[in-house]
Amino acid sequence: MLSLGTTDRKLALKSCAKLTAHMDQMLDNDLHMTLPETEVAAFFKAELRRVLRDLRVERTVEHVDGSMTACKARQNHLKAVILSSMAEDGLCKEMPQMRLAQIDPSLRDEALSLHSETYATFMSDRFNADIQQRATDILKRSDFAQYDKLFLRKATLEAHMAAHVALGAVPVHACEQARTAAIDLLSGHQTPERSEAPALPPIPPEPVATAPTQKPCVTEGVDLIQDRFTAQTIHVQREQAMQQPEEPEFDGTAQNVVVERTYGADLFGTAVRMIRRSKSQEDTSLQKLKSVSLFLYLTGVQMVTDVRQHHIDMFGHSLEKQLPKHYWKSDAQKNLTFRELVETIQNRTDIAVGLSPPTIARHLTTIVGIIRFAANEGNTLPFTPQTTDLIPIDKRSDAQKRSVFVLEDVQRVFAHPLWQGCKSKGRRHEVGKILIKDHHYWINLLLAYTGARRSEIAGLRESDVGYDDDIPFVHIRENTVRGLKTRFSQRRVPLHPHLIELGFMEFVNGRRSSHQSFLFPEAIPAKVREMCLQADGRPPPYDKKFGDSLDHVWRQSLLRSLDGNPEKYCVASLRSYVNDTLINLRQEDGSTLVVPGIDRRDLMGHRPLDVNEGTYRRDAKPLGPLYVAIKLLPRLF
Incomplete structure (x- = not known):
C-alpha cells in the first residue's frame, strides 16, 4: 500500500498518473538494453586483450622470480575452474554443488574460499566502476542503462574466464624454442681448438630493412579485382x-578456445x-x-x-x-x-x-x-x-516526399471501369458492363479501406478472414509466402461495411469451396509461389515488392483516372490516405481526436509509443474500437 497524502479524488488521480509514468520510466531505464551487440563484442575483445596481457605478465614473473609454488599452481588451476563456473552457471555467491562435486575433495575448502573471494571482487562497487570507465573509454559513451552495466560485467567475467582457461592450456615459457636455438648455435659456430685465444667472429653487417610484400588479408574465397571495375x-x-x-562454433574443449581471429x-x-x-x-x-x-x-x-x-x-x-x-x-x-x-x-x-x-x-x-x-x-x-x-x-518536408491521396482523388480512381464495369478482361480500362471481381478489384479496395501494406493484403490466406462478435476482419500475420515488415505488423483489421456489401465474404467463401488456401494466388511472386505447397514452411523475409504483378494495371488506372497522375500517387499513397483521414478527424472542439492515437497505431501496425502501450496490453487488440474507426472512412463509390 502507498499513501498519496490526500483525500481529494482529482488530486489523487493526478498523483497516480504521475507515479505510473515515473515507474514506467524507471523500468524503461533499468531493464532495457541500449548497447548494440557489436559494441558489447568490441568491449569483450578489448577486455580479453587486457586481461590476457596482464595475466601473461603475472605468470611469467611467477616462473622467474621464485614465487611459483605448488600452492600457487593449484590456485591458478582452481581460479580457471571457478571462473568457468561463474561464466556458465551464473555469478552465484556460492559455488553450485554440481561444480563442487567435480573438484578433488581435498581441494574443496580452498576452492570455496577462492570462489567467495572472486565473487566479492566481481560484485564490488570499485570493480564495476572500473568496468564502466573502461567501457566509456573504448565505446566513447557513458549513458549505460542498468541492463547495459550487467552485460558489461558479463563480458568482463567471460574475458577473465577465457584468459585463465587459455593460459592453462598454452604455456607462457619458451623452453622448446630455447633448446632449438642453443643446438643451432652450437652446430653452426664450432671452431677448431687452438692454443691461443680464439678470434672473435666477424660482426655481421646490419641487415638492410626491406618493406615486406604482405598479401592483403582477404575473406576466404574472395578474389580482388585486378583490372576493370564494372x-x-x-x-x-x-x-x-x-x-x-x-564462423565456427566453440566445440566445448579448452584446447580449441580461439582468442584472436x-x-x-x-x-x-x-x-x-x-x-x-x-x-x-x-x-x-x-x-x-x-x-x-x-x-x-x-x-x-x-x-x-x-x-x-x-x-x-x-x-x-x-x-x-x-x-x-x-x-x-x-x-x-x-x-x-x-x-x-x-x-x-x-x-x-x-x-x-x-x-x-x-x-x-x-x-x-x-x-x-x-x-x-x-x-x-x-x-x-x-x-x-x-x-x-x-x-x-533535401528541401522537401517529410510529408512532401510521398504524395498522400485526398478523398476526391481516391474516389476518381475507384470510379474507373475496373471497379465500375469494363469491356472485358483484356480491356479493363474501357467502360462496359462487365465487372470482374478478381485480385485487381479486391486488393486495391482492401488497401483503401484498411490502410494495410500491399504485401500484407496480397498474401492473405482464406483462414485469415473471419468474424469476431459479428465484426468481420482480416488477420495480418506471417505465412509461407510472405513475412511482415516489423514485429508490430501482425494485427487484426476490421473490414469496412462497404466491402461486405460488395461481396468480399462471398469471394472468400468461393475460395474456400474451391480449396484454394490463398485468396490472391495471382499476386504471389513466382519465386515463392511454389512455397504455397509447404503448409508448415518457414516465412520468407519481408518483400516490399510482393504484389508487383498488380503494378501495371494499377498505374494505368491512375494515369487514366487522374489525367496523367500529376501528383505522382502510388500504391503506398492509399496507406497514407487512411492514416491521414483518421488522424485529421476532430471532435466539435476542433482539437480532440475522434480516433485515439493508440487505435490508429493498432490499425496501421505502427510501433507503440511507450512501454505501457507495447508491453502491458493483450496481443489480440479488441476489435470494437477499431471497427468504429474503420467505419469512419468515407465510402469510395
Whole structure:
C-alpha cells in the first residue's frame, strides 16, 4: 500500500498518473538494453586483450622470480575452474554443488574460499566502476542503462574466464624454442681448438630493412579485382563474399578456445558478416550490398583498410553530381567502367544525373557502418570518417516526399471501369458492363479501406478472414509466402461495411469451396509461389515488392483516372490516405481526436509509443474500437 497524502479524488488521480509514468520510466531505464551487440563484442575483445596481457605478465614473473609454488599452481588451476563456473552457471555467491562435486575433495575448502573471494571482487562497487570507465573509454559513451552495466560485467567475467582457461592450456615459457636455438648455435659456430685465444667472429653487417610484400588479408574465397571495375566484375566479387563460411562454433574443449581471429579486410566480405550479425531483412541486406557495389565502382577501393576520407568525399560527390539516376539497366552499361559510363551520357539532356539526398545518405551511412564494424574485427582506420557535408540538403518536408491521396482523388480512381464495369478482361480500362471481381478489384479496395501494406493484403490466406462478435476482419500475420515488415505488423483489421456489401465474404467463401488456401494466388511472386505447397514452411523475409504483378494495371488506372497522375500517387499513397483521414478527424472542439492515437497505431501496425502501450496490453487488440474507426472512412463509390 502507498499513501498519496490526500483525500481529494482529482488530486489523487493526478498523483497516480504521475507515479505510473515515473515507474514506467524507471523500468524503461533499468531493464532495457541500449548497447548494440557489436559494441558489447568490441568491449569483450578489448577486455580479453587486457586481461590476457596482464595475466601473461603475472605468470611469467611467477616462473622467474621464485614465487611459483605448488600452492600457487593449484590456485591458478582452481581460479580457471571457478571462473568457468561463474561464466556458465551464473555469478552465484556460492559455488553450485554440481561444480563442487567435480573438484578433488581435498581441494574443496580452498576452492570455496577462492570462489567467495572472486565473487566479492566481481560484485564490488570499485570493480564495476572500473568496468564502466573502461567501457566509456573504448565505446566513447557513458549513458549505460542498468541492463547495459550487467552485460558489461558479463563480458568482463567471460574475458577473465577465457584468459585463465587459455593460459592453462598454452604455456607462457619458451623452453622448446630455447633448446632449438642453443643446438643451432652450437652446430653452426664450432671452431677448431687452438692454443691461443680464439678470434672473435666477424660482426655481421646490419641487415638492410626491406618493406615486406604482405598479401592483403582477404575473406576466404574472395578474389580482388585486378583490372576493370564494372558491374559484372563487382557482381562476381559480391557473390564470392556471400559464399564465405559461417564462423565456427566453440566445440566445448579448452584446447580449441580461439582468442584472436583474423578477419578479411575486403569491403564485401566485411559487409556480408555485418549483415549476418545484424540479421537484416532481405531488402535491407541487398541495399547494403548495393552501397558497397557503388563504392567499388566509383572509387576502386576494395579493402576497408585502404579507405581514406578523400575516398568517402569522392563517393558522395560522384553520387550527387555524376552517377545517372538509372544505371546498370542494360548489359552494355554493366560492362562499362564508371568513367566510360559518364562519358556516354555527356551532353545528354534526357538523362537525369544525381541520386536523391535520402539515397545518398543511405549509401554513405552504410559505408561508415561497415568501417565501424571492421574496427570491431581488428581492421581499423587511422581516421574518423566524416559525411556531414556530403549529404545534399533535401528541401522537401517529410510529408512532401510521398504524395498522400485526398478523398476526391481516391474516389476518381475507384470510379474507373475496373471497379465500375469494363469491356472485358483484356480491356479493363474501357467502360462496359462487365465487372470482374478478381485480385485487381479486391486488393486495391482492401488497401483503401484498411490502410494495410500491399504485401500484407496480397498474401492473405482464406483462414485469415473471419468474424469476431459479428465484426468481420482480416488477420495480418506471417505465412509461407510472405513475412511482415516489423514485429508490430501482425494485427487484426476490421473490414469496412462497404466491402461486405460488395461481396468480399462471398469471394472468400468461393475460395474456400474451391480449396484454394490463398485468396490472391495471382499476386504471389513466382519465386515463392511454389512455397504455397509447404503448409508448415518457414516465412520468407519481408518483400516490399510482393504484389508487383498488380503494378501495371494499377498505374494505368491512375494515369487514366487522374489525367496523367500529376501528383505522382502510388500504391503506398492509399496507406497514407487512411492514416491521414483518421488522424485529421476532430471532435466539435476542433482539437480532440475522434480516433485515439493508440487505435490508429493498432490499425496501421505502427510501433507503440511507450512501454505501457507495447508491453502491458493483450496481443489480440479488441476489435470494437477499431471497427468504429474503420467505419469512419468515407465510402469510395
